[in-house]
Amino acid sequence: MERFQLNEHDKELITTALAVLEKNFDDGVYNHTVGCALLCTDGSVYSGVNCDGIHGACAEYVTVGMAISDGKREFDTIVAAHDKAKNSVISPCGNCRQMLYEYCPDIKVIVNDENGELIKVRARDLLPFAWQPVIC
Numbered sequence: 001m002e003r004f005q006l007n008e009h010d011k012e013l014i015t016t017a018l019a020v021l022e023k024n025f026d027d028g029v030y031n032h033t034v035g036c037a038l039l040c041t042d043g044s045v046y047s048g049v050n051c052d053g054i055h056g057a058c059a060e061y062v063t064v065g066m067a068i069s070d071g072k073r074e075f076d077t078i079v080a081a082h083d084k085a086k087n088s089v090i091s092p093c094g095n096c097r098q099m100l101y102e103y104c105p106d107i108k109v110i111v112n113d114e115n116g117e118l119i120k121v122r123a124r125d126l127l128p129f130a131w132q133p134v135i136c
């Protein structure tokens with residue numbers, strides 16, 4: 001698995017993901033508010049929060065959906081943030097890993113490594129043997 005060091009843009013991305021949390025309301029039912037920031041290859045940045053609910057949408061889904069709705073298709077780096085998480089960063093869930101794999105397998109995802117240090121890895125490396133559609 002290829003690992004990338006964080007740069008100054010990545011730290012700004014984490015700050016952006018944390019900042020969007022302030023725009024969310026938390027009704028106290030779920031207590032799991034996550035912010036996400038996405039850097040597109042053209043330099044534009046999108047951020048979003050998760051939507052609570054029994055079938056809620058993760059912040060990564062919301063944010064990627066916003067970027068796609070705005071016509072973006074090429075993504076560089078993504079991060080999900082929670083203010084109480086280690087280094088304020090949480091790993092994408094399995095569902096989001098699959099979504100990232102399908103939309104942009106080479107996107108870099110900021111995560112905590114096994115030593116608690118922030119690194120970037122490609123989405124494809126977060127989901128080995130990923131599901132793929134059978135094309136007939």
Ligand SMILES: [Zn+2]
Nearest residue numbers: 058092093096
């Ligand atoms: Zn998710």
